[in-house]
Structures are given as C-alpha cells and as structure tokens.
Amino acid sequence: MTSSDNQTKPRKTLLVSRDGELIKMARGAIGSSGAHQIIIAEKSISEVGAEVRDGQFDALVIDMDATAVGDFEHLQKIKRMTGPSTAVIVISQNFSPAAARILIQLKVTDFLIKPLATSDFVRSINNVLKNSSDEAQVEPQFLSFMGASGGVGNTVLALEAAAILNRFGHRIGRSTCVVDLNFQLGSCAEYLDLEPRFDINEIENAPERLDRQLLDVMLARHKSGLSLIAAPNKPSDMRSFKPALVIRLLDLVSAYFDYVVIDLPRSWFPWTETVLMGSNRVFITADMTVPSIRHARRVIEAIAEKGGKQIQPKVIVNRMDNRKNVAGLNAGDVTAALEGQLAGTIPNNYMLVREAVDRGVQLGDIDPSNNVSAALSAILLSDSEEAAAQSDAKSSLLSFGRKLLGRKAA
Ligand SMILES: Nc1ncnc2c1ncn2[C@@H]1O[C@H](COP(=O)(O)OP(=O)(O)O)[C@@H](O)[C@H]1O
Ligand SMILES: [Mg+2]
Numbered sequence: 329m330t331s332s333d334n335q336t337k338p339r340k341t342l343l344v345s346r347d348g349e350l351i352k353m354a355r356g357a358i359g360s361s362g363a364h365q366i367i368i369a370e371k372s373i374s375e376v377g378a379e380v381r382d383g384q385f386d387a388l389v390i391d392m393d394a395t396a397v398g399d400f401e402h403l404q405k406i407k408r409m410t411g412p413s414t415a416v417i418v419i420s421q422n423f424s425p426a427a428a429r430i431l432i433q434l435k436v437t438d439f440l441i442k443p444l445a446t447s448d449f450v451r452s453i454n455n456v457l458k459n460s461s462d463e464a465q466v467e468p469q470f471l472s473f474m475g476a477s478g479g480v481g482n483t484v485l486a487l488e489a490a491a492i493l494n495r496f497g498h499r500i501g502r503s504t505c506v507v508d509l510n511f512q513l514g515s516c517a518e519y520l521d522l523e524p525r526f527d528i529n530e531i532e533n534a535p536e537r538l539d540r541q542l543l544d545v546m547l548a549r550h551k552s553g554l555s556l557i558a559a560p561n562k563p564s565d566m567r568s569f570k571p572a573l574v575i576r577l578l579d580l581v582s583a584y585f586d587y588v589v590i591d592l593p594r595s596w597f598p599w600t601e602t603v604l605m606g607s608n609r610v611f612i613t614a615d616m617t618v619p620s621i622r623h624a625r626r627v628i629e630a631i632a633e634k635g636g637k638q639i640q641p642k643v644i645v646n647r648m649d650n651r652k653n654v655a656g657l658n659a660g661d662v663t664a665a666l667e668g669q670l671a672g673t674i675p676n677n678y679m680l681v682r683e684a685v686d687r688g689v690q691l692g693d694i695d696p697s698n699n700v701s702a703a704l705s706a707i708l709l710s711d712s713e714e715a716a717a718q719s720d721a722k723s724s725l726l727s728f729g730r731k732l733l734g735r736k737a738a
Contacts, residue, residue: 338362339457342383344369344376345391350419350444354389356539357446357583358453373402380406380414387415387437387456394420394427400434407434415456419444446539447583468582471708472607474592474641476614476624481646483508483515483591484681485613485674485704490589491690492705494554502586505547507578508558509603510593511569517558521688522548524558528569535576543580552690557581571599578606601634610641611671616648616657621665628669642671644707649676672707675699 343354343366351368358366367383369376373392380388388410392399407416415437420427423441431439437456440448447468471489475482487506494504508514508524517524526546531538548556557577581588590603604610610631614624624643631641643666650659663670677700684691691701 339364339386340383341366341387341389341453341457342369342380342385343367343389343391344371344373344380345389345419346370346372347391347442350391350442352536353444353446353539354449356541357450359540364453364457373399373406376402376406378409381409385410385414387417387453389417389419389453391419394418394423394431394439400427400430403436404434407436417452417456445579447579450583468586468588470578470582470588470590470607470609472590472592472604472610474604474610474612474627475594476612476627476643477617477620478594480613480615480620481674481681482594482613483519484685485611485644485646486589486591487516487519488691488701488704489611489708490554490587491552491692492701492708493587493589494552495692497587498553503553503555503584504587504589505555505557505581505585506589506591507581508556508591509574510591511559512562512565512567513593514558514561514591516556516591517548519685519688520548520550520554520556520690522550522556522558524548524556524560526557526559528559528573532569532573535570535573538573538576538580540580540584543584555585568597569599571602574599575602578603596630604631604639604641605635607639610639612641612643613646614643615646616662616676618657621645621657621662624666625669641669643669644671644704645673647676648673672703674703 341358341364343351345351345354345368351370354366355368358364360366367385369379373390376390388406390403390406392403394400403416403418410416412435418431418436418439419442420439421442423431423439428439438452440452471486471493473482473486473489490504490506496502497504506516508516510516511528514524525548531542543557546557548558550556578588578590590607592600592603612624612627614620621643628641628643631639645662645666648659648662659673662673677698680691680694680698680700683694687694691698
C-alpha cells in the first residue's frame with residue numbers, strides 16, 4: 329500500500345524496547361515478513377551490544393529514557409557502532425528541550441513521544457527508510473463529506489472525489505482509500521459493486537486488535553486501485569460505536585494511504601467532531617432546495633460551535649439547475665444564501681449518475697468527460713491553494729493520530 333511495498337530488498341528495522349504496548353503496536357504495524365520487517369530486541373538500551381551493528385539494519389528504533397544521562401551515553405555508543413548510514417529513531421516518554429538538543433547533536437534521525445500513534449510510528453520509519461532520491465513522504469489528506477439532508481448525493485460525490493484523487497494520485501505514487509462511516513446503512517460498497525468487508529463485531533470491544541494485517545483483510549479493493557472500508561449493512565442494528573474504534577481505524581488508514589475520503593453519516597455521533605477536526609477539508613453536500621440549503625447553514629453553524637475556526641466547512645450544491653425561471657431557487661439565490669461558504673455547484677445529470685449507481689461503476693467509466701466529474705475536479709483543485717496553506721499549518725504539527733492523541737491528553 330505504501331511505496332515501500334514496491335521495493336524488492338526487504339528493509340529491516342530493529343526495535344529495542346521493553347515496553348509491551350509499543351512492541352505490540354510495532355508488530356501490528358509492520359510485521360516480520362514482507363518488504364519491510366521489524367525485529368524486536370526486548371531489552372533496555374543499556375543491554376544492547378554489537379547486534380545493532382551485526383544485524384545490518386536499515387533503521388534502529390530505540391525506546392529510552394530521555395531524562396537519564398546513562399541512556400544518552402548508551403545511545404552515543406550505539407551511534408558510534410552503527411555509523412551514519414543507519415537511521416536512528418528515538419522514542420521516549422518525554423523530552424526536555426535540553427534532551428532534544430543532545431539528540432540533534434547526536435544526529436538522531438527522528439524522535440517520537442509516547443504514547444505513540446501507529447501512523448506516527450509507520451511514517452517516521454518510512455521517512456527514514458526513504459532513499460534520498462525519493463520525494464519526502466507527504467502527510468495524508470483527509471476529505472470529509474457530510475450530507476446536509478438525505479439523498480442529496482453525498483455518497484455519489486464522496487466516491488467521485490475519491491475517484492478523481494485516485495486517478496491523480498496514481499500517477500505520482502499516492503494511494504486513496506474511501507472510509508464509509510455509515511456503519512449501519514452505508515451505500516459506498518453498493519455503489520462501487522464491492523463486498524463490504526469491515527467486520528465491526530470482531531474489533532468493537534478491542535479496537536487495539538485492529539492492525540495492518542486485519543485492516544488488509546477488511547479492505548475491499550476496486551479495480552481502479554481505490555480501496556474501500558465499509559461495513560456490511562445491518563438496517564435493524566442501530567448500535568453506536570465507540571470513538572476509540574473510529575479513531576483507531578482512521579489512525580491506521582492514515583498510516584497507509586495518502587488520500588482518505590470519508591462518507592460521514594448525517595446524524596451526529598460522539599466521534600463526528602473528532603473526524604471533522606482531523607480532516608483537512610470538510611464538504612457539506614446540499615441540493616438545490618430551500619430546506620437543504622437551510623440545513624447546510626445549520627450544519628455549518630453547529631460545526632462552528634463545536635470546532636470553532638479549526639474546521640472550515642464548505643458547501644457543495646449538487647444537482648444544480650442553472651436554467652433561468654426554474655420554479656423555486658435559482659443559481660443567484662443559492663450563491664447569496666451561502667455567501668462565502670460555497671465551494672461550488674455540481675450539475676444535475678440524472679442519466680449519468682443513475683447509470684453509474686445501477687451498474688456499480690464510476691462516472692468516468694461511462695463518460696470520461698462528464699460534467700459532474702469536471703465540476704467536482706474544479707472544486708477539489710480550485711481551493712487547493714487555500715487547502716494547501718491550511719494543511720501546511722496542520723501538517724507541521726499533526727497527522728490524524730497525533731492530533732487525536734493530543735486532544736485526548738488535553
Ligand atoms: N449530480 C447528480 N445528478 C443527478 N442525480 C444525482 C446526482 N448526484 C446524485 N444523484 C442521485 O441522487 C441519489 C442519492 O444519491 P446518494 O449519493 O445516495 O445520496 P446521499 O448519500 O446524500 O443519501 C442517487 O440516486 C443518485 O443517483
Ligand atoms: Mg449516502
């Protein structure tokens with residue numbers, strides 16, 4: 329799923345730690361076979377000997393106490409033994425500014441603070457294992473779509489956005505995943521004609537069991553290259569899911585995919601706000617009716633109340649009719665009603681969308697130059713500068729998991 333999968337020679341990382349939680353997380357995230365392998369040395373830094381040199385590891389991950397002078401001395405010894413070609417990542421419970429300075433002087437490649445999100449761990453290792461010729465790994469982009477009212481085409485637009493990003497990303501080696509968070513009544517799988525494989529029952533009470541292997545099993549893959557996480561529909565089963573499950577899922581997904589498109593349910597769950605906060609871009613889908621536009625405005629107000637300025641949702645008006653004298657709203661009314669909050673409009677194309685949905689194919693498969701995809705592409709690319717500015721500000725601090733962990737601690 330990541331570009332490291334394409335490399336032929338396996339990359340070996342040694343983790344030195346006595347922390348059972350960390351070891352479990354690392355095993356789940358990387359595994360001991362395949363293109364990238366993790367080897368565990370269940371010992372403290374003081375017990376590490378020549379094996380760090382003899383094992384010819386590409387990277388060492390050292391779990392140490394960054395408040396202990398003795399640990400720094402051992403770290404220095406390890407650095408001397410392995411030389412500059414082995415990347416060293418340090419993990420510690422806490423870092424003082426003084427400790428950070430020493431680590432920089434020792435030319436440690438990266439340092440991470442516990443508790444650690446899987447995504448941070450995986451990305452840190454992927455970054456240090458990159459050949460210098462490779463482009464730096466990008467932070468994942470999260471795009472969330474939420475319907476202002478029912479049946480406005482939220483799922484159609486989320487899937488089409490994912491198809492656009494997937495085509496674009498394919499050319500530059502980036503991967504795309506759709507996550508259908510309508511756990512009970514999702515339609516993403518149906519629209520893509522895929523079997524939903526995300527089995528919530530299996531992990532509901534133990535979200536930490538969800539690791540890369542399990543995620544692989546629970547992903548559905550579309551022939552276009554798009555991956556999908558969607559649960560089988562259980563219309564009579566109105567349970568609610570713990571935020572920890574959703575957070576764990578998105579953290580994992582963010583470790584392995586570059587673009588993540590989320591189809592959000594319309595009703596507000598305890599995790600909705602967190603998902604919105606973790607998203608680089610939030611779109612509210614409305615259609616060209618007075619109630620739907622009003623709903624969209626209410627959703628935006630609700631989001632502002634909960635998330636303040638951190639989340640800046642934009643409205644997409646779907647099934648737009650640009651004819652003059654249409655009964656009800658016209659284009660001017662829509663623009664006026666959503667002043668400053670309109671991302672753009674999508675034309676009404678009943679034949680095209682209906683055929684795509686019925687046949688379980690993407691819009692581009694029916695007509696590569698269709699007007700729905702064109703309008704949506706323009707929206708996704710038009711405020712891309714703004715989005716880039718926003719996500720720059722975010723990405724310096726946070727991947728999805730980092731942000732969530734930070735919030736939990738706060
Ligand atoms: N741009 C469009 N033009 C015409 N019909 C559309 C368009 N977008 C969506 N639809 C239709 O609207 C219906 C609802 O779409 P869906 O994405 O399932 O809505 P939601 O997820 O908001 O409930 C679908 O039958 C779809 O064919
Ligand atoms: Mg839907």
